[in-house]
Amino acid sequence: MNPFDQLIRDRESCRKFNGKAVSKEDITTIITAARLAPSACNGQPWHFIAITDEETKAKLAGHMQAFNAKAGAMIVMIEEKSNITSTIGSKIKHQDYAQMDMGIVAAYLSLAATSLGISNCIIGWFDEAKTKALLQLPKKKRVRLILSLGYTDETNVRPKIRKKMDEIVTFIE
Ligand SMILES: Cc1cc2nc3c(=O)[nH]c(=O)nc-3n(C[C@H](O)[C@H](O)[C@H](O)COP(=O)(O)O)c2cc1C
Structure with missing residues (x-):
């Protein structure tokens, strides 16, 4: 199997972390990869707060579903203002490109973590x-997503439950 196919099959949402810490070095590697994600007009409208500090992590987990308490680190994804072309483009085209960019960068973070053998959700x-x-962020900022990272004692990747191809694709040939 080619490495990309293998990676996307290996990635799954982990909801059974075992409490083991994730190193700052690994988090840096993950964000260094995600930094290369595409974004509308290359606006890169993101800022990441990477949390390994036990106390802050525990407090943040208190605002999330219970399983996150055993994550080894968290990356909080904050949407920043995009550049002028992306912002104007969003208005003209009635799209929210910045929010799409946040979803894409989340996927990159998740896959980068998986490639290091770090489970995530x-x-x-x-x-x-x-x-x-x-996190002492201004009220008007948007925190779009959080990536929980860690390790698990689970050994098998679950079967993926997905819609069938013919439900999601229309070919015009
Ligand atoms: C934007 C987004 C938000 C999500 N939020 C949560 C969440 O709050 N809690 C959770 O347990 N899983 C969350 N998930 C994970 C999805 O439930 C999961 O990706 C989906 O069920 C497919 O399963 P898999 O990731 O294991 O393949 C989220 C996924 C995405 C892309």
Whole structure:
């Protein structure tokens, strides 16, 4: 299997972390890869807060689903203002390119972590107001997603449950 196919098959959402810490070095490698993600007009409208500090991590986990308490680190993804071309483009085309960019960079972070053997889960279900208060972020900023990272004692990758190809694709030949 080619390495990309293998990577996307290996990636799955981990909800059973074992509490082992994730190193700052690995987090740096993950973000260095995600930095190369594409974004509308190359606006790169993101800022990451990487948390390994036990106390902050525990407090943040308190604003998330319980399983996150055993994550070894978290990357909080904050949407920043994009550049002028992306912002104007969004208005003209009635799209939210910055929010799309955040989803793409989340996928890159997740895959980069997987490539290092670090289990992870993209988290959209968290208390945004409490997260911003904890991290002393201005109220008007948006925290779009959090990536929980860590290790698991699970050994098997679960079968992927996905819609069938003919439900999601229309070929015009
Ligand atoms: C934008 C987004 C938000 C998500 N939020 C959560 C979440 O809050 N909690 C959770 O357990 N999983 C969350 N997930 C993981 C999805 O549930 C998961 O990707 C999906 O069920 C497919 O399973 P798999 O990742 O194991 O292949 C989220 C995924 C994405 C892309």
